Amino acid sequence: xxxxxxxKQIKYRGYKINIYRDNDCQSPDEWxxxxxxxxxxxxxxxxxxxxxGLVRIFKRKDxxxxxxxxxxxxxxxxxxxxxxQAKKEGLIDKEVRQGAYVPGISKHLAQCIANSGLDPExxxxxxEAKDYIKKYHIFxxxxxxxxxxxxxxxxxxxxxxxxxxxxxxxLVFVSKKETQSRKKAHRxxxxxxxxxxxxxxxxxxxxxxxxxxxxxSCGSWGFYGNYETSGLISEAKAEIVNxxxxxxxxxxxxxxASA
Numbered sequence: 001x002x003x004x005x006x007x008k009q010i011k012y013r014g015y016k017i018n019i020y021r022d023n024d025c026q027s028p029d030e031w032x033x034x035x036x037x038x039x040x041x042x043x044x045x046x047x048x049x050x051x052x053g054l055v056r057i058f059k060r061k062d063x064x065x066x067x068x069x070x071x072x073x074x075x076x077x078x079x080x081x082x083x084x085q086a087k088k089e090g091l092i093d094k095e096v097r098q099g100a101y102v103p104g105i106s107k108h109l110a111q112c113i114a115n116s117g118l119d120p121e122x123x124x125x126x127x128e129a130k131d132y133i134k135k136y137h138i139f140x141x142x143x144x145x146x147x148x149x150x151x152x153x154x155x156x157x158x159x160x161x162x163x164x165x166x167x168x169x170x171l172v173f174v175s176k177k178e179t180q181s182r183k184k185a186h187r188x189x190x191x192x193x194x195x196x197x198x199x200x201x202x203x204x205x206x207x208x209x210x211x212x213x214x215x216x217s218c219g220s221w222g223f224y225g226n227y228e229t230s231g232l233i234s235e236a237k238a239e240i241v242n243x244x245x246x247x248x249x250x251x252x253x254x255x256x257a258s259a
Contacts, residue, residue, distance in 0.1 A: 007205065010233065013244065016210035017236040022221045024059075025204040028195045035178045036192050038141055038151075040170035041107040045149045047170070049104030058086045060093060105132075110171055113138060132173070137185035141170035149200050151193050153186075198224040207236045209243065218243070 010017040029037065029047050040047045062073040063083040072080045075091070086092050105113075111120050112129035119126050132138070140154025146165040150157070159166050172192060174185035198204055206221030218239055223232040 008227065010236075012237055012240055014212050015240045015243070017207050017233065017240070018210050018216065019205055019207050019227050019232065019236075021202055022204040022206040022223070023202075025199065025222050025224075027199050028192060035175035036173070036188055038170060038172040038192060038196070039105045039110055040141055040143070040151075041110065042143065042145070042167055042169040044145050045143055045151075045169060048106065058091045058093070114140065114171060135176055137174040137176060137179075137182055137189075139172040139174075139186065139189050140168060141172050142166055142168050151196050151200070153189060153193060195224050205230070205232055207232055209236065209239055211243075 005020055006018045007021055008019040010019070029049070037049060038047060039049055058073055058075055058081065060083075063071050063086075069080070070082075072082050073086070074080050081089070081091065083092075108119075109126070109129060109132075112118065112126035113132050115129075117126055117130040117133050118124065142152050142154045142157055144150040144152070144157060144159040144166050146161075150159070152159070153172065154168055157166065172189045174188050176185075178188065179185050203225060205223045205227040206219060207223075207227075208216040208219035210216050220232075220235055220239075223230040227233065
């Protein structure tokens, strides 16, 4: 990471917490949660829950001699690679998908679910739609689409111009195994929407710890939302406390060895 890319720097016990935007974060759809998810059908926002086996992309910056693994990097399904191997296999800096596509919730099926399980064209019962209705609390999904995408539950978005820039484009599903309460399901759906909006707006962060010598080391990524309230800072401080404890332990061992 370049120091000028630091979104925020916090000094703590002789160390620095360098906070960066997480540009490689997962979308909420990649969390693989079958109890809480959404689908959307718009040219600017399309999620149908269809899946391939996704693997982590090899990035050039990951192949560092000081990464602790002799310059090798691991990606799910592709094992450990050094840079030369990954480049030869065409796995550098591009999206890699593995396995066959698994059909998700089609737009037509979503329309049947939204229509109480009836096909809006024929009026016939769609048994798959009925099954979803039986197993899930279902909420409508809308989006304000204007130089970006902002999601909300249907008719709950506080958007300025609903007539022109708001589209009803999908559904949110909350499993009844998660809760039988419609009110609690509504809260869970709002939480999912918040996570999606953080992802869509780039409001996701990570951190690296900078030691007193200016070297960055351990860190963590994937904190959605405001970094001041997402738990990022407390986790970073805990990393520093652990580092200080480890340094103290090593000093004690060194003193004992020289005695």
